[in-house]
Amino acid sequence: MHRPSPLRQATTRRVQTLRVLFIAVLIGSAHLVTAPQVSAEPSGWRWPVEAAPQVTRPFALDTPYGPGHRGIDIAADPGSExxxxxxxxxxFAGYVVDRxxxxxxxPDGAVTSYEPVVSDLAPGAPVLTGQRVGVLSPDHRHTPDGSLHVGLRLAGVYLDPGPSFDALRPRAAVLLPLSR
Structure with a gap:
């Protein structure tokens, strides 16, 4: 019968001891690892009307054939806050052409615009998140009846404001089985 050499036995014992110590250190230090912080607070913008979030016309990029749609239209009743x-x-608060x-x-330099919105606020007035800034005018010449147009510009470039709103972000991904 062949027996392992004493050197091989010692090496095997050292490796096993190191494995046990490594596992013990991992288990013992598990409480030192903190979970990532998850906030229940929204990270984006508040929906600008009380109506349920519904986009009636999405953002569309400019094309060689036209200006696209430089914002989103959202469902809201005329007279809504x-x-x-x-x-x-x-x-700016006032009229552009006839609306x-x-x-x-x-603070990040972005400029949002809302139309047709009648406001009694003056340029330079500070506004807080969720503060009433005006009412949706019943005089719709640019947007379809029952819509608020929301535009977003950053450094003079029009961007899609939709992803900025928490109400339009998916809450969580749901994985479904491919088959049962």
Whole structure:
């Protein structure tokens, strides 16, 4: 019968001892590892009207054939209150051509615009997230009846405001089985 050499036996014992110590250290230090912080607070913008989140016309990029749609239209009844989705300062409140427009500049440099919104706020007025900033005008010349147009510009470039709203973000991914 062949027996392992004493050197091989010692090496095997050392390796087994190191494995046990390594596992013990991992188990013993598990309480030192902290889980990532998850906040129940929304990280994006507040929905600007009380109506349920519904986009009636999505953002569309400019094309060689036309300007696209430089914002989103969301369902809201004429006369509905409009709320600031994020804090900022009123940049413009008045009429553009024949429709009432409100623009707010946010601390990150983004400018949001809302139309047709009648507001009694003056340029330079600070607004807080969720603050009432105006009402949806019943005089719809740019948007379809029952819609609020929300635009977003950053450094003069029009962007899709949809992803900024918490209400339009999926809550969680749901994985479904491929088959049973």
């Amino acid at each position: 409009v709320f600031a989705p994020a804090a900022g300062v009123v940049r 009432p427009v409100l623009s707010v500049q946010h």
